[in-house]
Amino acid sequence: MISMRNVSKTYGADKPALYDVNVEIEQGEFVFLVGHSGSGKSTFIRLMQRELLPSEGTIVVAGQDLTKMKNWKVPYLRRNIGCVFQDFKLLPNKTTYENVAFALEVIGRSKHVIRTQVPEVLRLVGLEEKINSYPDELSGGEQQRVSIARAFVNRPPLLLADEPTGNLDPATSLGIMSLFSRINKTGTTVLVATHDREMVDSMRKRVIALENGRVIRDQDRGVYGYGD
Amino acid sequence: MAINIGYFMSESIQSFRRNWVMSLGAVITIYLSLLLVGASLASSMIVGQVVRSVEEKVSIRVFLKDGAAPADVDAMNKALVADARVKDVTYTSKEKALEEFKLTMADSPEIIDQLEVNPLPASLDVDLEKPQDVTAVVEMIKANPNFIKVADRPDDPEKSLKYGQQIVNQLFAFTRVLRAVGVVFIVMLAVISLIFINNTIRIAIYARRKEIGIMRLVGASNWFIRTPFLLEGTLQSLLGAFLALLTLGSIQWFVMPKVKEIISFMPVSLSVGSSVQISLILVLSGVIIGLAGSAVALRRYLKV
Numbered sequence: 001m002i003s004m005r006n007v008s009k010t011y012g013a014d015k016p017a018l019y020d021v022n023v024e025i026e027q028g029e030f031v032f033l034v035g036h037s038g039s040g041k042s043t044f045i046r047l048m049q050r051e052l053l054p055s056e057g058t059i060v061v062a063g064q065d066l067t068k069m070k071n072w073k074v075p076y077l078r079r080n081i082g083c084v085f086q087d088f089k090l091l092p093n094k095t096t097y098e099n100v101a102f103a104l105e106v107i108g109r110s111k112h113v114i115r116t117q118v119p120e121v122l123r124l125v126g127l128e129e130k131i132n133s134y135p136d137e138l139s140g141g142e143q144q145r146v147s148i149a150r151a152f153v154n155r156p157p158l159l160l161a162d163e164p165t166g167n168l169d170p171a172t173s174l175g176i177m178s179l180f181s182r183i184n185k186t187g188t189t190v191l192v193a194t195h196d197r198e199m200v201d202s203m204r205k206r207v208i209a210l211e212n213g214r215v216i217r218d219q220d221r222g223v224y225g226y227g228d
Numbered sequence: 229m230a231i232n233i234g235y236f237m238s239e240s241i242q243s244f245r246r247n248w249v250m251s252l253g254a255v256i257t258i259y260l261s262l263l264l265v266g267a268s269l270a271s272s273m274i275v276g277q278v279v280r281s282v283e284e285k286v287s288i289r290v291f292l293k294d295g296a297a298p299a300d301v302d303a304m305n306k307a308l309v310a311d312a313r314v315k316d317v318t319y320t321s322k323e324k325a326l327e328e329f330k331l332t333m334a335d336s337p338e339i340i341d342q343l344e345v346n347p348l349p350a351s352l353d354v355d356l357e358k359p360q361d362v363t364a365v366v367e368m369i370k371a372n373p374n375f376i377k378v379a380d381r382p383d384d385p386e387k388s389l390k391y392g393q394q395i396v397n398q399l400f401a402f403t404r405v406l407r408a409v410g411v412v413f414i415v416m417l418a419v420i421s422l423i424f425i426n427n428t429i430r431i432a433i434y435a436r437r438k439e440i441g442i443m444r445l446v447g448a449s450n451w452f453i454r455t456p457f458l459l460e461g462t463l464q465s466l467l468g469a470f471l472a473l474l475t476l477g478s479i480q481w482f483v484m485p486k487v488k489e490i491i492s493f494m495p496v497s498l499s500v501g502s503s504v505q506i507s508l509i510l511v512l513s514g515v516i517i518g519l520a521g522s523a524v525a526l527r528r529y530l531k532v
Contacts, residue, residue, distance in 0.1 A: 049445075072450060079447035089442055102439075105235065106448035150446070 001027045001158060001189045002048065007057035009043050009213075016055070017043040019213040025191065027157070030184045032200045033193040034224055035210035041193040044210070045162045048191070049081055050074050062157060079107055082151030082159040082188075086166035088143045090135040096122065096146050097131045103150045121153040125179060141172035145179065152183055159183060161192045165199060173199055197224040232452070239456035240463055243432045250431055251464055254424040258468025258517060259475075261417030262510050266476045268410035269506050272403060274496050279399045288354040288365060289390040291380035294322070301352070304374040308354055313365055316355040322346050349380045362391050418517060421468075425461045425521025426528075432460060433529045440530070454526055461522025462515055469514030473507055 002025040009018040018040045025031055033041050046052045047059055050066045059066045062080050069077065090099050097118055104114045122128050125145040135143055144164060151159060161180065165173035177192075177199055184190045194200065200207060200223060207222030208215060217225065244251045292301060301319075308317045320328075325348040330340050356365060369375055370385055379388040433440065443453050480498065488496055498506075 075444075075447040075449045077447070078445065081447075083445050089438070089445070091438060091442065102442065103446040106443045106446060106452060108232065108452070154446070 001025050001029070001062065002191070003058075003060040004047075005058045007047065007054045007059060009040075009047065009052065010055045016213050018047070018054075018210075021057070021213075021215055023208060023215065023218070025189060027189055028184070028187050030181065030190045030203075030205045031192070032203070032205055032207045032222075033191060033210065034195060034200055034207055036195065039210040040213040041195075041210060042162055043213075045083075045160050045191075045193055048158075048160055049083065050077060075107075079154060080156045080158060082148075082154070082156040084144070084147050084151050084159070084161040084164045086163040088135070088140075088147040088167075090143055090146055090150075092135050095132050095134055096127055096138070096149075099135070099146055100150045100153050103153055107154070109154075117153055118149075121149045124152070124182070125149045139172075140168050141175060144168060144172075144176055148176070148179060148183070152188070155188075157188060159188050159190045161190070161194075163194055164192060165194065165196050170198060174202075177203060195224075200224040232455075236456050236459050240460040243436065243456065243460050244463070246435060247428060247431055250424075250428040251460075254421070254428045254461075254464045254521075255468045255471070257417065257424045258421045258465045258514060259471045261414065261421050261517075262469050262472035262514060263475055264410070264417060265414050265513065266472055266506050266510050268406070268414065269509065270476065270480075270498055270502070272407060272410070273498060273502050273506075275399070275403045275406065278496070279403065282399060287356065287391070288362065288369070290352040290354065290369060290375070290378075291349040291388045291390070292351060292378050293349065293380045293382070296350075296378040300374050300377045304372065304378055305352060307372050307374065308352065308369070311365065311368060313357055313361040314354055315357045318353045318355075320351045320353055322348055322350045325350065366391055418513075421465070421517050422521045422524070425464060425518060426525045428464065429457050429461050429522045429525035430529050432457060433525065454530065457526055457530070458519060458522045461525070462518035465514040465518030465521070466511070469510045472510055476506070 002023065004021050004023045007018060007021040008016050010016045021040075021044070033044060035041050043052065047054055047066070048061055050061075050069060053067060057067075061077065064073075064077060066077070091102065094102060100118045100121060101114050104117065109117075119128065119131070122131060125148055127142060127145050127149065130138060130142060133142075135146070138146065144167075148164075159180070164180075165176055168176065173196060180190050180192060181203070204221045204223075206220045207217065207225070209217040209222075209225065290304070305317055305319070308314050323346070326346050329348060330337075333339055354365065354369075356362060366389060369389065375385065375388075376382050379385055381387045440453060480503065484497060
């Protein structure tokens with residue numbers, strides 16, 4: 001699903017944000033990407049979305065070499081990648097339903113598809129009751145569920161999450177993580193960048209640890225594992 | 229595709245409403261510049277018509293002295309008719325000249341009544357093939373030996389001739405200045421309109437940056453993201469173009485007939501063909517300004 005070979009990323013003349021990263025992630029895996037702030041997690045995620053290009057190395061996502069991809073093809077890559085962020089990125093003037101439907105509208109899905117898929121995914125994330133609520137009427141956890149619904153409504157084979165529980169309390173975070181787990185069980189590859197120690201330790205999934213832009217550990221059924 | 233057009237339209241209109249002050253500013257500058265474009269096009273067309281009609285009227289009158297020998301007059305006439313540049317020569321007798329004078333002076337017959345003798349000279353009226361030849365033909369007449377014999381004022385030959393070259397030259401000079409000033413104004417206003425559209429689209433992009441971010445995130449194609457903005461700029465300038473057309477149209481319908489009454493001797497009306505031509509030019513330049521302005525803004529402010 002994801003294959004990074006000798007990937008480095010340098011911003012300007014600074015020391016590299018990522019250095020010689022080699023990672024293989026198979027279809028259907030659930031992977032945590034852990035590390036302190038500034039360890040390169042966000043750069044990693046943005047490289048996956050081809051928001052950035054690596055300074056060196058090759059990245060293959062869903063069978064496509066991102067370093068050779070033409071700019072106009074990037075939107076079609078992103079249709080295969082769901083993204084969830086710490087700040088939810090919901091549109092405040094749209095309801096739950098409209099926020100999710102928006103993701104389908106702008107890639108040209110028909111009204112019929114929208115009318116069937118949106119309620120379905122909102123049921124999956126447990127928000128069928130809040131379908132007409134606006135984001136400011138929802139709790140943080142509910143907003144994150146809307147954003148997950150939006151990321152997943154198009155059934156992408158890959159779901160990326162950058163600090164999805166960064167703004168949420170532990171109990172709510174647990175709910176979000178179990179939702180990711182459920183999505184993973186449908187066959188979607190899930191990559192979660194986080195520094196939420198409890199979460200990682202309790203889930204016992206594969207853990208890739210970054211420090212100063214290098215992969216320092218890659219273990220199955222791992223733990224957060226930093227000594228601080 | 230049908231969904232898309234509806235979506236794009238509603239996005240553009242929504243953005244227009246959200247940001248109506250700037251949008252209105254853009255519409256007004258486009259309106260003013262296109263109004264000026266239209267007005268100068270129309271006036272240059274009208275002036276062109278007037279020039280043409282004046283040119284058509286350009287004829288040379290050779291005034292004859294009373295009692296000029298008919299043989300000499302005939303010789304002069306033959307010399308004129310023989311010239312290739314001359315279309316037609318007509319002889320106006322003293323009596324006919326007086327009749328014409330009476331017609332033009334019909335409003336004040338007392339002037340005519342006071343005349344005891346006919347003061348008007350007879351004349352040879354020379355029509356030319358091409359108005360540009362006026363000066364050359366005048367020179368030819370002056371050089372003809374018969375001219376001095378028949379001229380009304382042999383002492384001052386120039387006064388025995390009347391021709392309209394002076395008016396035509398002045399009209400041409402006037403239209404040249406008009407055109408130059410018009411072009412400068414139009415270019416300035418076009419630049420201002422472009423800046424205005426550029427600005428409104430920039431603000432529209434800024435206002436919708438969250439939506440744009442999410443669209444990029446979920447894989448909306450680049451053209452899908454750009455189209456509402458291009459449409460918005462184009463709609464603004466089309467609106468400006470239609471307002472300009474409306475204004476020009478009402479001038480044409482309500483003001484021009486009055487002007488025509490006042491200066492009935494000049495052809496100041498526009499033909500249907502010219503009006504259609506002007507309308508097309510305005511709408512097209514509106515579309516071009518709108519597309520160009522928003523395209524520049526998109527290149528500068530929207531990274532897709």
